[in-house]
Amino acid sequence: MDNTIKIDHLSHLYDDGSNNPVYALKDVTLTIKDNSYVSIIGHTGSGKSTLVQHINALLKPTTGELSVGDFKIEPKTSNKNLKKFRQHVGMVFQFPEKQLFEETVIKDIMFGPLNYGKSESVAEQLALEAMDLVGLDSKLAEKSPFDLSGGQKRRVAMAGVLAMQPEILILDEPTAGLDPKSHREIMDLIYRMHIDRQMTIILVTHQMDDVVQYSDQVVVMDHGEVVKVGNSTEIFNDPQWLIQHQLALPSNAEFAYRLSQAGYQVPGNLDNIWQLAKAIIEVGEVDHE
Amino acid sequence: MIMSNFIFGRYLPGNSWIHKMSPQAKLLISFFFVLVIFLANNLISYAMLIVLILATIVLSGISISFFIKGIRPLLWLIIFTVLLQILFSSGGTPIFKWGIFSITDQSLINGGYIFIRFLLIIMMSTVLMLTTSPLALADGIQTLLKPLKRLHFPVDTLALMLSIALRFVPTLMDETQTIMNAQRARGVDFGSGSIKHRIKVAVPLLIPLFTGAITHAENLSTAMEARGFTDSEHRSKYRIYKWQKRDTISFLVYILVAVLVILVRK
Ligand SMILES: Nc1ncnc2c1ncn2[C@@H]1O[C@H](COP(=O)(O)OP(=O)(O)OP(=O)(O)O)[C@@H](O)[C@H]1O
Ligand SMILES: [Mg+2]
Numbered sequence: 114m115d116n117t118i119k120i121d122h123l124s125h126l127y128d129d130g131s132n133n134p135v136y137a138l139k140d141v142t143l144t145i146k147d148n149s150y151v152s153i154i155g156h157t158g159s160g161k162s163t164l165v166q167h168i169n170a171l172l173k174p175t176t177g178e179l180s181v182g183d184f185k186i187e188p189k190t191s192n193k194n195l196k197k198f199r200q201h202v203g204m205v206f207q208f209p210e211k212q213l214f215e216e217t218v219i220k221d222i223m224f225g226p227l228n229y230g231k232s233e234s235v236a237e238q239l240a241l242e243a244m245d246l247v248g249l250d251s252k253l254a255e256k257s258p259f260d261l262s263g264g265q266k267r268r269v270a271m272a273g274v275l276a277m278q279p280e281i282l283i284l285d286e287p288t289a290g291l292d293p294k295s296h297r298e299i300m301d302l303i304y305r306m307h308i309d310r311q312m313t314i315i316l317v318t319h320q321m322d323d324v325v326q327y328s329d330q331v332v333v334m335d336h337g338e339v340v341k342v343g344n345s346t347e348i349f350n351d352p353q354w355l356i357q358h359q360l361a362l363p364s365n366a367e368f369a370y371r372l373s374q375a376g377y378q379v380p381g382n383l384d385n386i387w388q389l390a391k392a393i394i395e396v397g398e399v400d401h402e
Numbered sequence: 403m404i405m406s407n408f409i410f411g412r413y414l415p416g417n418s419w420i421h422k423m424s425p426q427a428k429l430l431i432s433f434f435f436v437l438v439i440f441l442a443n444n445l446i447s448y449a450m451l452i453v454l455i456l457a458t459i460v461l462s463g464i465s466i467s468f469f470i471k472g473i474r475p476l477l478w479l480i481i482f483t484v485l486l487q488i489l490f491s492s493g494g495t496p497i498f499k500w501g502i503f504s505i506t507d508q509s510l511i512n513g514g515y516i517f518i519r520f521l522l523i524i525m526m527s528t529v530l531m532l533t534t535s536p537l538a539l540a541d542g543i544q545t546l547l548k549p550l551k552r553l554h555f556p557v558d559t560l561a562l563m564l565s566i567a568l569r570f571v572p573t574l575m576d577e578t579q580t581i582m583n584a585q586r587a588r589g590v591d592f593g594s595g596s597i598k599h600r601i602k603v604a605v606p607l608l609i610p611l612f613t614g615a616i617t618h619a620e621n622l623s624t625a626m627e628a629r630g631f632t633d634s635e636h637r638s639k640y641r642i643y644k645w646q647k648r649d650t651i652s653f654l655v656y657i658l659v660a661v662l663v664i665l666v667r668k
Contacts, residue, residue, distance in 0.1 A: 171583045196591055204587040211577070212584035214609035224606070228589030259613065273588060 118145040123177035155334030156359035203279030209270035243272035425542025427649035488513035536568030
């Protein structure tokens with residue numbers, strides 16, 4: 114099945130009835146290809162979470178529409194058939210450990226698959242697999258999720274989503290507050306899901322290094338609008354522009370930018386540390402001459 | 403969404419006359435108004451109170467749709483009470499009789515009045531809630547309860563508890579929304595299906611909500627203790643809400659209407 118996500122002139126208004134409602138999304142038009150790895154960046158409050166919640170039909174557009182494969186979500190879409198649709202779109206929320214509630218880890222992970230009509234034994238199989246994927250020891254299966262460490266809870270919550278075998282996986286700052294090792298492991302896991310299972314990955318993040326390292330497409334949001342779309346080279350080659358939109362630079366680009374500010378001419382679009390190293394060597398040689 | 407029907411703890415900042423009144427005055431006037439409602443007993447007196455509350459609403463600058471939303475969750479309670487009143491009250495000339503039920507002209511009128519009373523009380527408390535920040539509200543209550551201190555009633559502690567509780571209402575509402583979304587994404591269907599199903603889906607919502615609330619409480623108490631909190635000190639305040647001229651004027655208007663109500667009632 115083709116899971117292209119098409120977002121068409123979508124706006125979202127959080128209407129709490131107050132006198133000055135805010136458009137959290139303004140006329141967003143965006144296409145996300147099937148099997149791609151997309152990062153969504155933007156400073157706090159720019160509408161990233163609001164945008165990704167539309168892809169899971171947790172929010173409905175105020176105007177405009179969005180389609181995922183054959184499924185279309187419009188302002189007047191009824192709440193009835195959403196469940197079937199959500200099965201294909203897994204969503205890991207900001208601080209997903211808040212959603213844990215079962216007596217045991219395994220039961221919590223089985224919750225999603227069971228809701229989507231899997232049998233007990235299949236759900237358990239999926240749960241055990243998911244635990245293995247996220248790097249949780251199977252000995253933890255019968256423990257209470259509330260007795261785990263923060264990082265372990267995060268993994269249980271992720272396993273709960275992965276066990277549903279989604280085709281599109283949305284992650285809203287999945288590694289916020291984790292230690293560097295867990296961070297790396299989780300980012301690796303997401304990438305593996307993308308490569309091995311052809312999942313479309315939509316990652317909301319503030320970690321520019323991850324953006325550069327993993328994504329095919331980067332979406333920059335500011336004040337509810339999509340202000341730039343491109344691959345990471347295109348996005349990060351203009352430090353001034355990024356700073357203007359209150360975004361950080363990836364470490365390589367930051368280093369290069371600092372060098373250029375100090376009067377050394379290094380090219381702006383450096384995708385990885387090797388390019389940076391090469392550029393520095395070249396600058397050094399020029400200096401020597 | 404479910405939460406948006408909920409008026410409690412939903413302060414709407416503003417700059418109106420009502421917003422600028424001190425919380426203790428607003429509380430006092432609200433209580434006073436509720437008392438006056440029970441004095442009204444005929445059309446003119448109720449009409450006066452309706453005009454008064456409408457004037458208050460206009461003055462608060464908050465759109466009327468908010469008030470209608472505030473009534474909606476209580477609608478069934480109101481209808482039930484009004485029906486009870488209509489079906490079981492006695493006196494007056496019967497219009498309709500069936501077993502122990504009888505509808506009389508008097509009971510219809512009484513039912514109507516009860517309906518108006520409900521509306522008036524809800525409107526008033528909605529104005530109070532929407533124009534007063536939770537912290538100001540707690541402060542107002544503290545000011546009003548101050549006389550009880552002489553009886554060694556722990557007014558300050560109570561006010562602190564209240565303001566903390568009120569402070570966490572929006573947090574918990576946000577959290578409810580977040581958790582509902584997270585469980586929806588895991589295939590839970592909230593708000594549809596049989597009663598049994600609805601009770602079952604409350605578990606994945608309530609357990610995270612409670613554990614979250616307990617975590618908040620623990621963190622907060624640790625933080626307070628770490629900063630040397632004890633409940634015996636005399637605390638100074640960052641904001642001080644003094645009784646102002648506008649409070650007196652507002653109160654006088656309400657007293658005036660109350661006097662009129664007493665004059666025109668049967
Ligand atoms: N439930 C809500 N009710 C009302 N307004 C909201 C709600 N959720 C978000 N907003 C508003 O919508 C805007 C976008 O919020 P959103 O959560 O999408 O930002 P974000 O880009 O995810 O930010 P962050 O990086 O901090 O997570 C903000 O101005 C926010 O105040
Ligand atoms: Mg967010």
